[in-house]
Amino acid sequence: MRFVMFFVNFSWQKYFKNIFRLQKRLFKIGFFNDIKKCLMFQRLILRSNSARILSIRYVTQISMDKKFAGIDGKVSLSFNDRFELNEYLRCNFNNWQPQSLKKVSFIEKNGIIKSLKLSTIADRAWQYLILFSIEPVHEATFNICNFGFRRSRFIHELQRVLILNLEKQSLGFQKRILIVNFKGISNFLNKNLLVKNIVAPRGIKIGIFKSLTLGLSLFFDSSNQNVFNLSSFLLNVALGGVDNIHYSLRFGYNILFILKPLDNEKLILKKLESFFINSGMQGISYSVFFSSTLNGFDFLGWYFKVFKNGDFICVPSNNNYQNFLKRIKLILNNSNYGATVKSAKIFPLTKDWKMYHRFCNLTASRFSLFFLKKRAFKVFNQESKQDSYSTKRLINKCFYELNPNNKNMADFGIMKSPFYGHLTFWVNSFYFNPLSSLNYRSIFFCIHCGMRF
Template sequence: MKESYEMTTSSSNYVENWANIPWEQFEKILFRIQHRIYKAAKNKDYSRIYRLQILLIGSSCARYLAIREIMNRKRFFILHYKSLKDIEKFSLVEELKHISTWKYKKINHSLLKKQNSNTENSVGFAILKDKAIQCLIKYALDPIYTWNLASEKDYSKNNETFWKIQKQILINLKSPIPEYSRYILQIQLHETFDQIEYNKFLSRIVLPDNIKKLLYLALRAGLIQKQDYFLENNNSLDILSSYLCEINMLGIENIGNEFKSFSTFSNNPNYLLRGIRHTYNLIFFLKPHENIIQQQQNIQDFLISRGLHGEKINLQLIKSTEGFDFLGWHFKVNPKTNKCMSYPSKTNRRHMIDSIKRTMKDSRYPLEDRLEAVQLIYLNWRTYHRYSDLSQINVWSIKLWTYKFAKKLNAKKNREARAIGKEKLILKIREIFNHKPYSFSSS
């Protein structure tokens, strides 16, 4: 099947051409190439992998899809860039043919507001080109690494992934094997990215030499920004840096793992994993009298082999009865009843309250719209903590604050409208902060 898209050069037909591009056909072509890369990776046929990766990066369908993916990212418009015209999009497709001349340029987004609109649009075009090239490289890496990232349950950032991690931690704390549930080694890895040996860092990345050389130059120019990888819910235009970091961190949680099958919560067997990681957060469940120094050395050796600064790891030894925070939850074992529990951490609760207050104080919107936004914030928060013990958390204070603040705004109306508005307000507040019983499911 021919994988190029012919367009007319008449400027009046650009809009029609971009709207009528056969996106579904392009996606099928890209998938077929990626599937061939996946099969070659399974057979460890690296020469074939390199040939197919070059074919994919040079494919016109991949170039069109890369531009569409970047243009659909909300962050691109938050940066105040004007949306590209269709004629500029086709021009950018032609620019992506010359990937061999790509040079990454680090751009300070905070300075762009001081520029005039023409400069801003030209800089936006340059950023779009840069991110589209990164997207092409990611397309070439996806078939090799995405399966491993998904199996580690770390790269995907959705509620189901977090719930599985929460369940695994509770399994460790509730383990019938007593030596696993006493001490936790909590590790922060963000400082290990302060200094990177780029040759070692790229040694695990499977790409042709010419593309890897471009990545090396991009890394030296500042491709990896710590905030791209370490900030939660990051909506930036980061395409490749966090992906490369995640590839190099794969396997660190398996250091010293001992898989022991047992049954808990149900009749289905579960596997007890000692190490659990999400981005830069890492915890290990230790046995009593285990050599912590040796475990620390193993982690440092792993990081150094990946080209990272292994000496800058922040370790903290915690008793399970004292409790620890992980992914917005606080996990703890009751020393009297020996029961494990998880509930929202103080930081997570504070973040939810601050979001509600910030939304309610936003005078750009009417009160009804603010309450709808508050309901969505609170619903998302309760959904995330649906398997947590919310009886440990006091939400009455934010409920009362929301009612008082809304009542103050309602007081500006006349007497009749105020009386009607008060009844609606009470019903709306009850609807927003509707409580549901605590439940935990092992599924």
């Protein structure tokens, strides 16, 4: 009878709206730092049936990790198992006992073998459930220049802001760049201090601390920048104050300080070291790159350079371009694949590369991939089943061409998630062109009165 009543009143849209309404109010309260009310609304979200069902749906149907089993060996859940997990979360969310983690090795795009510790489906559902409650509070306090691994910020926004700082009207030719990379920070994190900085009920903090003690991996997944999980969220919380040292742009482990002529780079590095010491991350190693904008610099796979007359260029960096060519040539030179299979494997690589660099200047011959197409035509045409016409069709199919709409800066922030726009605090991503026809109505809401505009 309970299942029948559930399906009669079932609506994903209704659950999305219920959660978003509570998150919106929690975001407003977190902005004013009212801890008592924050904890009250967090408990409301944690007890919400909508939050539990959405977290189970995300883990079992939407997440990219849904095909990986934890220590219990479960890859998927049946219909009845999901309802049992829902009841288990309802009774034990405040005194959660995480299970042991399963260590899995995988190969990254650059060929490096990395190991990752995976949680069970139940633990992942609990992690996503608590994200519903703690994410709005910290989103209200995160620095606006933190663009990495947040549900409402995107990497092309960082590129746009950096371009605005380097253009002629901003006197970009007078500025200097200080780039700091602190990869491997998770090994030096102070768990006690990290849990103390999280705004959450005591039972949730204890559950997070137990997960960290068991070896929960904290890292920014550079291979997929749109993935948002508890791991990347906790790292953003741990690095919350590093953006306030000086005007900077941060994405994951990389932070770029923009220095004016009178700014002192040594003072900024001293402040950075004191931040790591005060955050309990003594002994962390980081690399530093300091240069003038006139000399050019690489950042996140892009190469920026400002000329003396005030003009500037933004193109794919040499390392990024060479790694891309290496991956394409590895497929072309593989004799185990036919021309059709090769074209199918090349298409997603070229599309991802061009979409990532779609706001760069790709008019140069090397970035138009002319010689790569010529090489691919020669390889495909050697197959006895192909002639020049079919080879040309395969070339047009596997080398993705950008549309004029893809190059519009107004539409760079569209996520692929089916429920995007309901679980965020900004209904859509921030657009730099407010007059664009691609913008939707009611993009933002006022944190004071809740009115959308």
